Amino acid sequence: MNRSAVTSAGTGLDEDGYIAREGSLARVPDAFRPVVAAARDRVLALFGARLDSAYLYGSVPRGTARIGRSDLDLLIVLRDEPGAADRTAVDALESALDAEFEQIDGVGALLLGRERVLSSLETYDLGWFVACLCTPLLGDDLAEFLPRYRPDGLLARETNGDLALFLPRWRERVAAAPDDDGLRRVCRLVSRHLVRTAFTLVMPRWGGWTSDLGEMAEVFARYYPQWGEPIRGAAAVAYEPVADRDLLTSYTEEVGPWLAAEYAAAHGVKAPREPVVRSGRAPAGSPAAP
Template structure:
């Protein structure tokens, strides 16, 4: 009797990370939102727009009506300016107000040169090639390599946590004391730490997933003494609470430990040119 096939774990038969998401997986209820965002990206950036992408739960087909946000990437023909970021923010606010099906719109802005640069090949390049679904323009994944879940990818995607923690402390100190003000920070930092914990062990697990709960369980298999912390972070990544104590635990305990262990196992992310942070 033949042995059962090993689980794919997000990899193709050759062991490369498969691209997540597709337009076919976008739930019908979110398709008008996606169409509106696509049209407005083209309207506000015009010929300066090289390409645009969806990522996150909407193209993966796991978005929840009224709870999930819409995640976009706009790649410009030149480096984005502060005015471009203001434009993207205003676009997101307008789409969010028009469509109650979503809870917020976030747009990442990059230049084509940065996405295809040697420095970003295993970070933003990997993100576009494996995590993003083409929405407008040519697909830059055609100019990028295939990716395996190895230590190089782990280091270049999340090997900068130690550098980020001081900024996180500043954001926590500057945040208002209301639950509404703290909840977005809890969601952002929870998700970031879960993904960092997962990529710490990703090469040993030899696979890829974007499900926060699965990420936490995979991590717990290798670091059981920290597993419950990451499981709780996964839950607050999906259902954030406006609790400053949660944030303090991230920057005073889990985050520093994770940064040190990451540097020990994979090393530190290579430096980027000024302005690319």
């Protein structure tokens, strides 16, 4: 299957009009190569023959990671369904890598079973995530068993058509944040999710893909200029989180509810499914629920 990285300028599509896989091991910045090598070796040692595949995603394989600011995002797929002990082991792996390497600001790992990733229910969410946003690190590439993807309404619905479910959880997290650091963590999570949802709302009309939050906000603003500034602001604080409870309240009480309703009207609501159980911190840009 052709997973060409040749893209049309500014659209994130390959020469056939499908979303091109972003990132590659060749793009990993030199400063992050020791982290990636350690992660690869330790994941393999941890799971051995049970490991189906492992992937990088996010800023590190895209080549945009910032030293001391970016986290390392991993997807680990087992041949069988992971259990509680597996997630505990991955928690320990995350903590060890984070403590050892100053280049990264945390590690986030999704731990899943092969059957779920390749299930029909997940074809346009986890499947798309693997095929388009993940860079193979270990094992077989499950993208070979998945379709190619266009930036259409089905993809929009199944990736971000569940925003309404997040709003009550975000309100609880804002209320429970104990200090400024806690508020900044919530700010990073919520703002990124809002920007990505705003972008995928208009993605089918724009006809392309990008993972750059600033570009996502600008594309969205072309179609909804009246909401452009809040989403541009969310893109800014996604990169430089702030401890601003009032701003977060505006996201959960104004921007989020409008966006959820507009999204449902445009694309429908995502098919119900079990949430992705993740270890440690939520990896940015993954299908994991906050």
